[in-house]
Amino acid sequence: MPKTGSPAATATPVTLRDVRYATIIAFLAWTFAVYDFILFGMLLPEIGKSVGLDEAGQAQMATFVALGSVVVALGVGPIVDRFGRRFGMVFTVGGAGVASALTALAGMISPALLVGIRSVSGLGYAEQGVNGTYLSELYSSCDNEKLAKRRGLVYSLVQGGWPIGALLAAGLTAVLLPIIGWEGCFVFAAIPSLIVALAATRLRESPQFEALRKARAARSTVKVETASTHGGLRAALQGRARRTSLVLGTSHILNWFPTQVFSVLGTTILVNVHGISFGNSLVILLLSNSVAYAGYLVHGFLGDRFGRRNVIAAGWVIGGLVLTAMLYGPSNVVIVVAMYSIGQFFLIGPYSCLLFFVGESYDDAVRGSGASFVTGIGPIGAVLASAGATAILGAGGHWQIAALIFGAIPCVLSGLMVLASRDVRPGRDTASVAADTGDTEDQVACPAQ
Known part of the structure; x- marks a missing residue:
């Protein structure tokens, strides 16, 4: 109180x-x-x-x-x-x-x-x-x-x-x-x-x-200024916040690799790896987005019970393994639809835990800056994934190996990286973090x- x-x-x-x-x-x-x-x-x-x-x-x-x-x-x-x-x-x-x-x-x-x-x-x-x-x-x-x-x-x-x-x-x-x-x-x-x-x-x-605003006003009257009252990106990379920012930021970058490859470029993968027609690939994307929404709800539910960090890590590791199986499995439409949808379930679903987990992992003064850092640097992974895939294709490689190296493998690594962050008990309020x-x-x- x-x-x-x-x-x-x-x-x-x-x-x-x-x-x-x-x-x-x-x-x-x-x-x-x-x-x-x-x-x-x-x-x-x-x-x-x-x-x-x-x-x-x-x-x-x-x-x-x-x-x-x-x-x-x-x-x-x-x-x-x-x-x-x-x-x-x-x-x-x-x-x-x-x-x-x-x-x-x-x-x-x-x-x-x-x-x-x-x-x-x-x-x-x-x-x-x-x-x-x-x-x-x-x-x-x-x-x-x-x-x-x-x-x-x-x-x-x-x-x-x-x-x-x-x-x-x-x-x-x-x-x-x-x-x-x-x-x-x-x-x-x-x-x-x-x-x-x-x-x-x-x-x-x-x-x-x-x-926080009232505390800043009170402190300003005695000209006391600290990083804890002013926050900012620099404060998000100092003290105990540093580990959270670096670990979750790196995890987010790594997970943007598979997001770019399997979500943004999903039709390209389905057409070039398994010969799925463009029309069918659009249908698959619609189905997978519906499954992904269910993934949000399921991972959000499980995160409340087993800890958000653990659920995020498990989801991304499983997602990477399933997407690998999709890449190298048979080019049967039913199997491809099932594996791709399950992969999207575990790739996209953990984000319902991630963004809330990020908010729970910082104290009040740097929570906005920390969350901005973790989410903001994620698309760097998309740029790197696109550049890497382009290099492999330019050297005569196939989308199958490009999607494995710059999609499925980083997905698994992103899940393992999350485990290096501090665990936050489900239901713990921000006062405990502070x-x-x-x-x-x-x-x-x-x-x-």
């Missing part, structure tokens, strides 16, 4: 109504951020034709956009730790919406401007880190027994916005592209993001950040109504 007279003692209690509203907004924010993220990849050929880029030029543009997105995403964490979790939600989803609308205009001017605008869309990708930071604090501050036992499962519903956003992008693009063109598709995608950003202004701030890291600022556990 917060001490009498402390900043935390005056915090407004977190109610179940607060939790429900925040969960819905976070789910919608992530869904439409993914919608925009997937939309660019789907429409890249159309964009390339419009701005005069061949396939090599399109690939180069995608690489520059990925790198720019990493830089933008890394800058979000310090903003969240300085100005608040609610501000971070509005800033990321609203910024992604603006970037989506400006994409249409940038495509009419120059490829360079288009790269710059699409880099800003990295705010949408960074939104998942803000979700993990904000919801881990809000859930731990609500004194509700059922929620305490099911935090991971509830968060898995939010993270499940990835396959839903991907399916929305595929479905709506098929309908809208012939009518309004690729530019119109991006303008249309901006509308729901801006509406969600407006709705996010009604979110309540987390009690942890409210207490106590372990030596943070002396008051924490809050607020009763629900």
Whole structure:
């Protein structure tokens, strides 16, 4: 319980109504951020034709956009730790919406401007880190027994916005592209993001950040400044936070290898390795996204009971082994569909644990920066995977060996790397994390109504 007279003692209690509203907004924010993220990849050929880029030029543009997105995403964490979790939600989803609308205009001017605008869309990708930071604090501050036992499962519903956003992008693009063109598709995608950003202004701030802000104000009066009160990326790489940042950051980079190879380039793998027709490969992707959503729920449920670190590690190791079996198994459609879907279940599903686990692993002052670092550097793995696969193919190799080396093997390694992080007991609140890291600022556990 917060001490009498402390900043935390005056915090407004977190109610179940607060939790429900925040969960819905976070789910919608992530869904439409993914919608925009997937939309660019789907429409890249159309964009390339419009701005005069061949396939090599399109690939180069995608690489520059990925790198720019990493830089933008890394800058979000310090903003969240300085100005608040609610501000971070509005800033990321609203910024992604603006970037989506400006994409249409940038495509009419120059490829360079288009790269710059699409880099800003990295705010949408960074939104998942803000979700993990904000919801881990809000859930731990609500004194509700059922929620305490099911935090991971509830968060898995939010993270499940990835396959839903991907399916929305595929479905709506098929309908809208012939009518309004690729530019119109991006303008249309901006509308729901801006509406969600407006709705996010009604979110309540987390009690942890409210207490942190009051503590900073009190300390500023005596001119005492420390890394624990100011956070930032540098603080996320110091002290006890260093191990968490390096281990989980490396794990995320490694796991983006198989995400790029088997999810983003999934149709390419299915067509070139097993001779599956392009039409059938799209059907397989739709089925696998449905299975992946089930994976979110299952891993979220198991993480609450057996520890999120352990579930993440087991899922990625199993996923890597299953995807290897898919690559070298028979080219039978039924077998390929089954193995690919199971592989996606274990590759994508653990992310419902990962983002929440990241939020639980840092103390209040650096939670936003830490989550931003871990999630922000992930796409570096996608760039490296694409470059590695291109090198193997350029040397006369086959997609089968490229997908093994730059997909399945890194998937297993990412799971093993997670085991090097500190375990966080399911249901442990953020006050416990702060106590372990030596943070002396008051924490809050607020009763629900």
